[in-house]
Amino acid sequence: MIAIPEPTDLCRLAEKHDTDKGTSYTQTYHRWLGHLREQRLRMLEIGLYNGGSLRMWRDYLPQAVLHGIDIEPRTLSYQDEVPNSQVRLVDQGDPAALEAFVAELGGHYDFVLDDGGHTMLQQIVSFEVLWPQIMPGGVYAIEDFGTSYFVEYGGQDLRHPDTAADYVKDLVDAVQRDQALMPPQGVRSAVSPIALAKMRRDVASVHVHPGLALIVKKF
Numbered sequence: 038m039i040a041i042p043e044p045t046d047l048c049r050l051a052e053k054h055d056t057d058k059g060t061s062y063t064q065t066y067h068r069w070l071g072h073l074r075e076q077r078l079r080m081l082e083i084g085l086y087n088g089g090s091l092r093m094w095r096d097y098l099p100q101a102v103l104h105g106i107d108i109e110p111r112t113l114s115y116q117d118e119v120p121n122s123q124v125r126l127v128d129q130g131d132p133a134a135l136e137a138f139v140a141e142l143g144g145h146y147d148f149v150l151d152d153g154g155h156t157m158l159q160q161i162v163s164f165e166v167l168w169p170q171i172m173p174g175g176v177y178a179i180e181d182f183g184t185s186y187f188v189e190y191g192g193q194d195l196r197h198p199d200t201a202a203d204y205v206k207d208l209v210d211a212v213q214r215d216q217a218l219m220p221p222q223g224v225r226s227a228v229s230p231i232a233l234a235k236m237r238r239d240v241a242s243v244h245v246h247p248g249l250a251l252i253v254k255k256f
């Protein structure tokens with residue numbers, strides 16, 4: 038029998054810092070990051086809102102380099118409050134802006150967390166630009182993954198192509214079969230078919246939870 042996990046430090050910190058991250062998210066992150074807490078990880082969160090999650094990560098990962106992006110000018114001030122953090126105004130749906138951000142701050146992330154605008158375009162474009170920046174063994178997380186089924190976010194009914202959920206289902210094929218050289222199915226791609234094929238070769242595993250997808254890179 039698999040025991041229900043105890044509330045973790047991260048769950049308590051999420052509450053303390055008034056983030057919108059529920060226990061199901063924080064317990065999952067703790068499973069992936071709990072043994073790395075004292076390491077100098079490089080982490081990026083897309084979407085900062087009131088800065089609570091940046092403060093939460095600061096407490097949970099005291100050695101980590103924390104980067105954050107948002108489109109709200111007020112979020113720039115969080116980098117003055119949170120030690121060893123950098124915040125930039127970047128639209129996650131704009132590939133050129135994301136590339137410029139990576140060029141400025143160096144990329145090479147152990148953990149990227151997309152908690153931004155949650156539209157299909159934003160989730161897919163951000164993944165395609167930032168996945169190459171994930172370090173071997175690193176994790177890319179997409180929160181509010183259920184927006185794939187909400188029309189107001191560009192989502193669709195079940196089994197409809199061109200959603201972030203469908204995109205991630207394609208990555209399951211990349212893990213299970215040598216499908217890496219197949220042309221992309223979606224039309225929202227921010228990168229060339231060749232770049233996309235290369236990215237798919239790097240996927241070690243795909244984990245889907247209610248409202249959350251995690252894509253893990255091969256070592």
Ligand SMILES: C[S@@+](CC[C@H](N)C(=O)[O-])C[C@H]1O[C@@H](n2cnc3c(N)ncnc32)[C@H](O)[C@@H]1O
Nearest residue numbers: 056057084085086090107108128129152153154
């Ligand atoms: C759900 S809130 C983030 C919550 C925060 N991560 C937490 O856990 O408490 C979403 C944030 O994404 C930002 N956002 C919306 N569209 C965006 C975009 N295109 N690029 C970057 N950030 C965006 C919003 O301004 C907002 O601050």
